[in-house]
Amino acid sequence: MRARVEQTPLPGIGVRHDLITSSGRTVGVVSHRNGRRDLVLYDVDDPDSSLASIPLTDDEAEALADVLGASLMLGQLAGLRQQAAGLLTEQIAIPAGSAFVGRRLGDTRARTRTGASIVAVLRDRDVIASPGPSFPFEAGDVVVVVGTRRGLDGVTAILAGEAGD
Amino acid sequence: MHDTTILLIEVGALLFALGMLGRLGRRVGLSPIPLYLLAGLVFGHGGVVPLSASEEFIRVGAEIGVVLLLVMLGLEYSADELVGNLRSGLLAGTLDAVLNAVPGAAFALLLGWGFEAALVLAGITWVSSSGVIAKVLGDLGRLGNRETPVVLSVLVIEDLAMAFYLPLVTAVLAGVGFLGGLQALAVALLTVAAVLVVALRYGRAISAFMSVKDAEALLLSVLGLTLFVAGVAAELKVSAAVGAFLVGIALSGPVAHHATQILSPLRDLFAAVFFVFFGLSTDPADMPPVLLPALGLAVLTMATKVVTGYVAARRGAIALPGRLRAGLALMPRGEFSVVIAGLAVASGVEPELAPLATAYVLITVVSGPMLARLPDYAWFRRMVRRRMAVRQAVQPIGSGD
Numbered sequence: 201m202r203a204r205v206e207q208t209p210l211p212g213i214g215v216r217h218d219l220i221t222s223s224g225r226t227v228g229v230v231s232h233r234n235g236r237r238d239l240v241l242y243d244v245d246d247p248d249s250s251l252a253s254i255p256l257t258d259d260e261a262e263a264l265a266d267v268l269g270a271s272l273m274l275g276q277l278a279g280l281r282q283q284a285a286g287l288l289t290e291q292i293a294i295p296a297g298s299a300f301v302g303r304r305l306g307d308t309r310a311r312t313r314t315g316a317s318i319v320a321v322l323r324d325r326d327v328i329a330s331p332g333p334s335f336p337f338e339a340g341d342v343v344v345v346v347g348t349r350r351g352l353d354g355v356t357a358i359l360a361g362e363a364g365d
Numbered sequence: 366m367h368d369t370t371i372l373l374i375e376v377g378a379l380l381f382a383l384g385m386l387g388r389l390g391r392r393v394g395l396s397p398i399p400l401y402l403l404a405g406l407v408f409g410h411g412g413v414v415p416l417s418a419s420e421e422f423i424r425v426g427a428e429i430g431v432v433l434l435l436v437m438l439g440l441e442y443s444a445d446e447l448v449g450n451l452r453s454g455l456l457a458g459t460l461d462a463v464l465n466a467v468p469g470a471a472f473a474l475l476l477g478w479g480f481e482a483a484l485v486l487a488g489i490t491w492v493s494s495s496g497v498i499a500k501v502l503g504d505l506g507r508l509g510n511r512e513t514p515v516v517l518s519v520l521v522i523e524d525l526a527m528a529f530y531l532p533l534v535t536a537v538l539a540g541v542g543f544l545g546g547l548q549a550l551a552v553a554l555l556t557v558a559a560v561l562v563v564a565l566r567y568g569r570a571i572s573a574f575m576s577v578k579d580a581e582a583l584l585l586s587v588l589g590l591t592l593f594v595a596g597v598a599a600e601l602k603v604s605a606a607v608g609a610f611l612v613g614i615a616l617s618g619p620v621a622h623h624a625t626q627i628l629s630p631l632r633d634l635f636a637a638v639f640f641v642f643f644g645l646s647t648d649p650a651d652m653p654p655v656l657l658p659a660l661g662l663a664v665l666t667m668a669t670k671v672v673t674g675y676v677a678a679r680r681g682a683i684a685l686p687g688r689l690r691a692g693l694a695l696m697p698r699g700e701f702s703v704v705i706a707g708l709a710v711a712s713g714v715e716p717e718l719a720p721l722a723t724a725y726v727l728i729t730v731v732s733g734p735m736l737a738r739l740p741d742y743a744w745f746r747r748m749v750r751r752r753m754a755v756r757q758a759v760q761p762i763g764s765g766d
Contacts (some may be wrong), residue, residue: 208514211450212441212499212523216509230509233622240509245750248687250509 208334216240237261273320273327274344290352291346292359293320296339299361307331314354316347371418377759379408379416381425383637388407394504396497396734398699399727401637405644406723416645425643430639431704432595432609433632436587438524439613440621440628444564447614450521453489457515457677458522464669466491472662473715481537482715488530489706489722490666494699494730495520501734505741512678512687515618516694519677527701528557528611531604534705538712543573553603562620572620576588580627587616588631636700643703644723651720658726659724667729667736670695685756686749690740696731702726 218228228240239254321328322342386400469490473483536549598608674692706722
């Protein structure tokens with residue numbers, strides 16, 4: 201089921217990678233030898249010709265890759281939820297006033313208390329998969345939790361716990 | 366001392382004028398090559414403002430310009446790319462050579478020019494301008510198009526073929542006859558094969574010999590090596606240009622990348638001088654009589670380039686619009702045609718060849734990039750789509766053939 205990415209050398213310029221989606225559209229990336237890269241979208245009527253060619257800087261390309269990576273990760277989690285009946289996945293934001301801002305994941309004792317697991321943390325545009333007990337939370341982190349309905353509600357309550365609780 | 370002063374004034378004024386012309390050209394979307402050629406016509410013998418003191422300087426500058434044009438071309442390609450392309454694009458390349466070189470040769474013979482001039486004109490009409498075409502493809506946003514690798518592959522084969530063609534022409538123009546030409550060709554074949562093998566096997570070692578960290582040292586060592594090899598190649602009658610091209614191919618990796626960056630400004634300077642020099646050696650008064658033949662030859666060989674691109678793209682499973690784009694993109698002739706014509710001028714083979722080549726390059730390099738835009742216009746697309754619809758409707762029934 202893996203998608204096929206084709207690589208075509210462009211002598212004197214660089215290399216082009218393209219991917220034909222299951223919907224029949226083609227998306228390509230032209231990587232120039234000088235480091236520049238263009239995201240290329242192809243015409244539906246004339247699949248040989250590029251409809252738009254969007255130059256991306258290093259940062260932009262990285263951001264785009266991250267966004268796609270993050271949504272892919274969440275998609276896989278959603279798949280997991282469907283496979284195991286009764287298990288739910290939820291994204292829970294850590295409120296700014298939470299007791300756990302600046303503290304470690306282990307301190308929440310979430311799994312012991314609720315049976316639900318924190319499987320990932322979304323921070324800015326990064327996905328931190330399977331964070332360990334010593335992982336420090338920051339304000340604005342979103343945790344991805346897998347568990348039963350009751351477990352998820354329990355984690356929400358724990359994370360919402362105000363400082364000094 | 367007086368001569369030097371005039372030289373400074375002349376060269377300064379010339380370069381400044383070229384800079385202004387180049388800027389003007391960019392504004393209207395024109396390659397600077399035709400403008401430089403025209404400037405050469407204006408400043409040359411029989412031109413409006415003939416240069417006096419700086420001619421010798423410009424002659425030497427032009428020589429360096431050819432060498433730099435070729436080494437930069439070589440730097441653009443790695444040995445892997447050349448060998449890989451040779452396998453996939455050989456058929457398209459052969460077709461390209463036959464379709465475009467033969468009309469040039471036939472034309473020269475029709476004019477009663479003799480064997481040497483025919484060989485030269487064949488080269489002039491054969492080789493598309495990889496510089497101009499790469500720029501046009503980038504400007505039109507076609508680098509991602511599926512027909513673009515086909516176009517590039519044709520250009521690579523042409524450029525590689527020059528490594529054999531230029532020594533052949535150099536030898537024939539030196540008056541060694543056909544057999545001597547073949548001997549030069551054999552020497553060139555062996556040299557190129559040896560350089561490719563060495564570059565593939567030991568490319569890293571050669572490049573490691575030069576440090577990337579010190580830009581100044583890199584500039585001097587790459588430039589020095591190139592000029593040295595070019596000179597030795599010329600001494601061995603293999604053509605200086607080919608020596609420079611091979612140096613470019615042999616360098617790879619970060620060294621090639623950095624060398625490209627630091628040599629680019631030098632190339633721009635001396636290549637401009639080269640184009641001006643070629644214009645200088647043409648008397649504008651010789652131009653009018655050859656204009657019509659040049660136009661005819663241009664129309665014919667631009668059509669054959671369209672056929673080349675069409676067939677090459679069809680082999681690459683590209684649909685009709687892409688085939689037309691590939692064909693139309695291949696039309697402009699430029700730096701290489703001028704380099705080849707320059708060899709002929711230097712040996713004084715046929716007085717009418719230089720003005721014809723100038724007019725021919727001017728016509729193709731100006732009209733080519735404009736015609737390459739055709740497939741982007743709405744009316745052209747509609748026409749092509751209608752043509753495709755008709756064909757699709759006919760095909761299922763078409764049992765006649």
